[in-house]
Amino acid sequence: MTLPYLFATAISMSVCATALANPDTEWPVFGGNWNHQRHSPSTQIAPDNVAQLDTAWEFDTGISSSFQATPIVVNGVMYVSLPFNHVVALKADTGKLLWRYTHDRIKDRPMCCGPANRGVAVSDGKVFMGTVDSRLLALDAENGTKLWDIDVTKGDQGVREDASALGSQLNTQDGKLEVSGTSGAGINMAPMVFDGKVIVGITGVGYGLHLDSPDPDAPLGSVVGIAGNYGRRGFMAAYDINTGAQAWKFDTVPEKGWEGTFTRKTRDGVVLPRDIDQEKADVSKYPDAWQFGGGSAWSTPAIDRENGMLYFGTGNPSPQMEGSSRPGDNLYTASLVALDIRTGELKWHYQQVPHDMWGYDVASPPVLFKVRHQGQAVQAVGQAGKTGWFYVHNRITGALLFKSEAFVPQHNMFTLPSEQGNVIYPGVIGGSNWSPVSVDEQRRMVFIAGIHWPVKYQLHELKAKGNKPALKYSSMSPIEDGEKYGLLSALHLDTGKLLWQHKVKAPLIGGVLSTKTGLVFSGEGSGEFFALNSNTGKRVWEQANPAGVNAPPVSYEVNGKQYLAVAIGGNKLFGFKQGQTIKAWALKAK
Secondary structure: OOHHHHHHHHHHHHHHHHHOOOOOOOEOOOOOOOOOOOEEOOOOOOOOOHHHEEEEEEEEOOOOOOOOOOOEEEOOEEEEEOHHHOEEEEEOOOOOEEEEEOOOOOOOOOOOOOOOOOOOEEEOOEEEEEOOOOEEEEEEOOOOOEEEEEEOOOOOOOOOOOOHHHHOOOOOOOOOOEEEEEOOOEOOOOOEEEOOEEEEEOEOOOOEEEEEOOOOOOOOOEEEEOOOOOOOEOEEEEEEOOOOOEEEEEEOOOOOOOOOOOOOEOOOOOEOOOOHHHHHHHHHHOOOHHHHOEOOEOOOOEEEOOOOEEEEEEOOEOOOOOOOOOOOOOOOOOEEEEEEOOOOOEEEEEEOOOOOOOOOOOOOOOEEEEEEEOOEEEEEEEEEOOOOOEEEEEOOOOOEEEEOOOOOOOEOOOOOOEOOOEEEEOOOOOOOOOOOOEEEOOOOEEEEEEEEOOEEEEEEEEOOEOOEOOEEEEEEEEOOOOOOEEEEEEEEOOOOOEEEEEEEOOOOOOOOEEEOOOEEEEEOOOOOEEEEEOOOOOEEEEEOOOOOOOOOOEEEEEOOEEEEEEEEOOEHHHOEOOOOEEEEEEEOOO
16 A cells, blocks of 8 residues: 555545544534444433433424434534425524525425435535435535535436336225335435545335325335336445535446345345245346346445445345346345445445345444454444344454344244235334444443334235236235334344343334443334433333434533434334424433
8 A cells, every 4th residue: 555545545534534523522423423333422411310301492393294314413503304305403502493494306206215314414514415306415504505406316216117007906905005105216314424525325216015094194004016127226326525426336236246146045044935946047037137126225324434444234126025027136135235435346245135025124224333253353343134133244354243132023034925924023114124223332232223013924916807917916014903012122242142122112213322321312103202221221211202202312512511302203104193393301400
């Protein structure tokens, strides 16, 4: 390695570190710090005084809808992306509105996955946001004025065949269910900024239909998988922070080699119910399957500055669940992917589920830490899977160091659908869904928000009727009358052993925050925002709210005072009551 390269690298690292502000007292990036550990070093709020927490301020956004954003706090200002991609800047100590950006969405583009956005990035005097209609924006951090606006997909939403015609053929229970979904490429993740580039990926490319109740407060209905040329492939890309010009792009499904090795097992040894001979015979029938390949980039990437690497998770292959029109392993879907941060070149990938037919996206954001493995300190990356395991890898080589004990119940996993329907858990919901984890390296613990919600995986075969041809499809439906609940689990960071679990009445979706003082914060769909003792898992504080707390909480300081903040807006997909507030807490004044 040459001295000029080392010198240039040192300069860029310095610039990036400056742009990050102070992760000890602020919340400057999606995961709190570069490693995405969501762990606060502040020490004011502790187990012995957490009962004294009180509302510091509350801001009404005016938009009642699923709210998933992580607030970003830099220089005493909080920046929050709202549903439908509006943005507000608030004084972080009072909640006073400083400015508001109103997004003009392209009306002829479908939203695959609802209006929720998971946050912004703030750097170099700019606020960056990806939108549900696949645009990337730069706003002036001082006043919210739009500086540039690019269409990252250039209008390519990806559906090739006539998807709308399929809806009329599905079993909608005599019209009691509504057909929604298909594909609609957009951006849900919060971007990251590094070395003068803003990095973001697209979602919504893993084609699937939904059969939902017309009741707006009802949870997710059936997810449907139908074979065909639907969707498009996803990507992660970097853009110049000043102009929006694309610097590099990594496609999550390669044009060549997408079939993989036709493996009969997952890389951790689970046997899959695949007809490999039939898949190999079908490859020639579907030579363009890669074009519709799916692989949404769901999770905000974690950045390893020391090694110059970026890590993110990819979604299911397209079409969802139904694998007959996409033979092979469907690389690089359902994978944890590592790229060179400066070029976008693939360094390694770990496919959790080859030829995924269960909706096991790698959705929860990866987290970086050091692990003790076989007597050595190893730089590691971890990811909480929809499968219910926490996977820990050598972050340089991608080698799987271990996977944890199951943090949710598991039953009938990797079972194919049947006409009567097979009960599976975890299923398409997870496991751990998009919720980010928290890591406390000092206590050697990782905290995971988990979901237990059984699903019925069923095969449907409709006979030809009138001008409608015969149709074969599969569905995965949450079982409403069965037992479902949430589990906040603590695992040992070096072994993956379960240390404790805290059970709540409804599935946990949103995220976790831990603190140096020994607290773990999270929220429930019923509206409780709560704290647990990190060492025991015992609940030590809670406060009720009028809507679901289904977003990741953050911690920051202003003028030496520690605050906690979270978006309170519920989650429609889970049937949790929606709302429209951002709320902050602090210790009561003495």
